[in-house]
Amino acid sequence: MTPGKWLGVLFLMPATLFVVVFFLSPVLLTAVFAFTSMSTATGVGEGGYLITPSTLHRLAERGMDRSTAESLGATTYLVNPETLSRARAAGVAAATLDELGQRHAGKSFDGRRGFERALKSLNNRPRSVRALKQAARHFETSVLNRTFGQREDLLAALAASGVRLSDEDRERLVDASYTGWTWTTDNLRRMFGTADTAQVLANTLIYVFVTLILFNTGFALVLAITTFYLPTTEAAVFRGIWFLPRITPPVLYVLLWKWFAWDTGFLSTVLGWFGVASRNWMLDTAFNAWVFVVLINGFVGASMGMIIFSSAIRAIPEPLFWASEVDGASRWQQVRRIILPQLRWPILFVTSYQTLSLLTSFEYILLATDGGPGSTTEVWSLAAYHTALNNYAGNLQYGYGAALALVLVIIGVVLSLLYLRIFNFDALVARPRIET
C-alpha cells in the first residue's frame, strides 16, 4: 500500500475501534448469551458445584436410588485418624486434636452444631470463632451444601464421603449440581412457546408504526412545511419550541406528562370543573396508555424529521417557487408538486432511520407506563429489559433477555441491509466521474 492509503487506514482507526467496541462486540455477546441459561443464579463466569437437598430430591425422582440420595443428604462429621491428620496438616492446634482424638475417636456427628458443641466442650477448645470453624471444616465428610470450585474437588469429596455411587449416578449428580450456565436452545423454545411473545410483538408493531406515521415523519413534515412558509424569526421560534422535548432530560419530560395526566394532575383538575370524575388518564385504559405512549415518543421524535426536512426544503432552488407563483400555483400545489417530490429521499431516510430507532427505544415507555396497564404497552425492547435487568426476586435472566434482544438485532440488521439497497448506497459512494 502507498503511504497515502496507510494514512487512510489510520484515519479510519478510531471509527473502526468504536464500531467494534460499541456495536460489534455487544451484538456478538448478545448472540452468545442468547444460547445460554445465564442468570443471576448462574453468574456470568465459571460456575461451581453445589449439592443441595433439592438436587438430591430431583435426582431421586429421576431414578437415583433413594437410600443413596438420603446418605448424600446427611451432614456428617467424622473423627477418625484420617480427618485428624488432615486437620493436623492444616495447622489445627495439636492439643485440641489430641484431646478430640482421645474423647471422640471413631465417632460420627450428625450436623455441624453437634460437632462444634463437642469441640467447644474440650478443655483445649478453640478459643475463637475462626479457630473453631477452621478446625471443624476438616472433619466434615458430607458433600451437602458445600460449594466446590472444580469438578475434581467434588469428585474427591464424593469419594471421601464414603457413599457408594454407580458411575451413572455420579455423572448425573455432578451434572445436576453444576451451578454455572450451560449452552441451551431453551430460550428460543420458551420464546416461541408463550402467548406473551405474540402480544409483545403486536404491541411493538403498533408502537413503531403509529408513532412513525403520525409523528416521526407525518408531523415532522407538517412542521417543516408550515415553518418554511413562516417568516424566518417566527419559524426559528416554532422549531425551537418543538425541539424542547428532545433536549429536556427524559425523566423530567415524562414527569411533566405524568403531572399532566394523573388523578390529581392538570387534566383531571380542569375536567373536574366540568364534572368529569378524576382519574389517572394515562393508565385508565389500554387505549389511553397508547395515546400517551405515542404522544410522548412522537413529540420527541418529530423534531429530528423536522430539522432534516426543513433543511431539505431550503435546498430546493428558490426559482422553482418563484416560477410556480408566477404560474399562479397555490401553497397546496407548491407542497404537492414541488416540495414533496423533492423530499422523497429525506422522507425515506427518516422513515428507515426512525423505524430502527423506535424498535430499540423503550426509555420513555419505561418511565411513563412501564408497560402497563396489564402489559398492554410492553414493547419488545422493554420486555427484553424487564427480563434481563429487572426482577423483584433478584434472579435476572440474562440468557432469556439476550434471546429477546437478539431478535431485535436480527430485525435491525435485516432492515439495515434492505435500506442500503433501497437507497442504492453503492451509487451514493461511487467514485465521481469528473475527478481522477
Add this chain to the structure above:
Amino acid sequence: MGNPRKFASTLAAAALTASLATGTAPAADMTITVWAGGSNASDVYRVDAIEMAADILAREAEIRGESINVTVDKKLYDGWDDFKQAVTLAAESGNAPHIVVTGHEDIAPWANAGIIRKIEDLIDMDAWPINDIFPNLIEISSYEGAVYGLPQDAESRPFFAWIPHMKAIGYSDAGIAALPERVAGGEYTLYDVLDDAKKMQDQGVVEPGYGFYPRVSNGPDYWQFYQSFGGEMQDAASGKLIYDQGAMTRFYQFFADAVAMGVTRKNHVGTPWDQWYAEVASGKAGLWHGGTWHYARYTGKEGLTGFFDKIQFTLIPAGDANGRPNTITHPLVYLVTNRGTDDDAFIAAELVKIASEPRINTLHAIKSAHLGIAKSQTSIELYSNDRWASEATERLLPSANAMPNNTDFGVYWTAMWKGLESAWTGQKSPEQAAADAAAELRNALGDRIVMR
C-alpha cells in the same frame, strides 16, 4: 497451582494458627463496605449498626491485646432495582461490598451464584445473640437448609381500616375492637371487606374507587391474597414451587370483583406512591393494606395524629373457606459476600453478629417502624414502650410466613403479577389470566413447578 483460592485460605489459616500459637497479636486495619437496598433516611441503622459494631469489635480486640481497626464504608440505595443490579454487577467484577442488606429472596440466586457465603461457616450459631433470634426468621434467612444470612429486621403486611368510616357504616367501638379477632378466626373475609367498602361509598363516606384501596405497585403483599384463597407457594418436602390454579383464579377474581363493584379503580396500579400515602393517611380511603413500616410514614411525613383512634389493623382476611387469614413478612437480611479473604469474611460476619444484638437492632426497629428480630427485644424499653411495635409484633408476627427462597421464584412472581394486572384491568377474565400464567410457567419452568 491447582486452586489459588484454596491455597490462599490454607495460607491464611496457617498464618492465623501460627499467630494464635505463638501469642503474637494480629493487627488489622481494614475497610468493610456495606450496602443496603430499599433504604431511606429512617433506615440508616441498617448500615450505622455495622459501624457501631466495628467500634465494639475494636474495643473487644484491644482487651484481648489485638488491634483491629475497621473503617466502615456505608451506602444506602433508595430503591431495589438499582441496588440489585449494582450488587450483582459488582460481584461479577469482584467488587461486591463485604456486607449487603437485602431482601431474603436474593439468598437463593446469590447463594447459587457463589456471590455470598454461608454465615453458619463464619459465626457460632449457638452464641448470643444468634440464639435469641426468632427461629422462623433464621429459617427465612436460609436456603436449602443452610443458614446464609442473619435477619436484619422483620415486618409484616397488615390490613388497615379507617375507624371513623367504619363507624359511619354502623360499626360500634366494640365491633371495631373485635375486628382483629374476627379476621383471625376467619369470620370476616375479603368479601366482607368489599361489602363494607361498598357501603362506605354508597353512603358517601369515601369517593368511588376509594372503598378498598390496595397497594399501587407489585410487591410481596399480593402473595397474601393468593394465600387468602388457599394458595401455597412452595412444597416443603421437595422444595419445588407450587402453582395452585384454583387459588390463583379466585385471587384474581377477587380483584376483578372489587373493580366490578366499583370499590377499587380499574387503573389503580400505577398510582403515584406519594399520592397514595397522603390519601390513606388522611382518611380518603376506607379499607386498604400496607406494611408495618407505614406507621412511620403516616405519623411522620403525612402528619397523622391519633393513629390508634383512627386506624384499626388486622391480618389479611381469608378469602374463602379454602384459605386462611395471613400476613407475609419480608425480612431484610445481612449477607456476607465472597469479596476478599477468609479473614475479611470472618470480620464482616462478626460485625453482622454484633449488629444483631437486641439493643442495636431495636434502634433500627423503632426508628424505621419495623419489628424486632429477637425475643429479648420485647424487654427492651425502647421497644416495649412503643405501642405500635409491641402490638404489631403480638398481633401479626405469630401468623406471618415468608416467600420461598428459590431461584425460580422470580419467574413465578413475574407471571403472577402479569396475570393479576390483566385480570384487574379487565384485559383478561380471571380464569383466562390464571390459565395463561399456568401455561407460561409450564413453558418456562417445566417440572420445576408443581401444578395443582
